[in-house]
Amino acid sequence: MKVLDLRCSHGHAFEGWFASEDDFLEQNGRSLIACPLCGDHAISRTPSAPRLNLSGAREVVPLPGSHAAAEPAALPAQARVEEVQAAWLRGVRQLIARTEDVGARFPEEARRIHYGEAPNRGIRGHATPEEREALQEEGIETVAIPVPRSLDGPLQ
Template identity: 35%
Template sequence: MIVFDLSCADGHRFEGWFGSSADFEDQCARGLLTCPACGSAAVSKAPMAPAVPAKGNARPAPVVDGPTQQLANVPLPPKVQQAIAALAKAQAEALKNSTWVGDKFADETRKMHYGERDETPIHGQASLAEAKALIDEGVPVAPLPFPVAPPEKLN
């Protein structure tokens, strides 16, 4: 694995782990990389210091509680919070008229696509391989932005 410091067009810095430099280039070219802070797909490698291993007889560096410790607790900007809330509300509204089909999602979606079943809104679970196969067949599917708990698992 290789870790790269990345940055988006808005200047947010974050790190990404990849199998190789070619994996980074491939994922970047396919638009799979987005900034975790703002969602921008304009992501590139940021300048970074090389990882130099410490000497075996070196004294460990002291842990410093400073600005980097506080960054993890910084709330999202209000506009981002509003966008997330609006997206969650839209998903909840869409799911009100949708039926949970669980792990039969790929089969049920295929049946609708090929006219073997009436078309109705459904949601459920599919593996990455199943989702790719559906897309390759031309079946219109999309992932939900937020995870959905199966009805039998709700309290």
């Protein structure tokens, strides 16, 4: 199994697991690989460091009186970006798990809930900007959250 560092044309970094380099090239050539954040199919491989098995490594203990490694070093900017992306993706997955998908019926179902005609619950679905504006004028708050196409189906 090969673990490759990948990036979409929008700069989102993620990992892909493939049986071989040829398997990655074949899947990428057929546009079967998509960014988990934006669904982009323009994927490129980025340089990666080999994974090292450091099971025998020991923690470095500073000598008495030294101030070395008192605080962890700041994360590189790319690591922070990847942490934010991963946190956003976890949040979207939680949103999906905790809400009911009503699809194109979203405006109708939001009104039914607002006016007490349907049970109060979290819903998600699709609405045009005009439909969202009409809901807001009725006092119904909505939030537009882009959900990657890769999360529309079963999570893997």
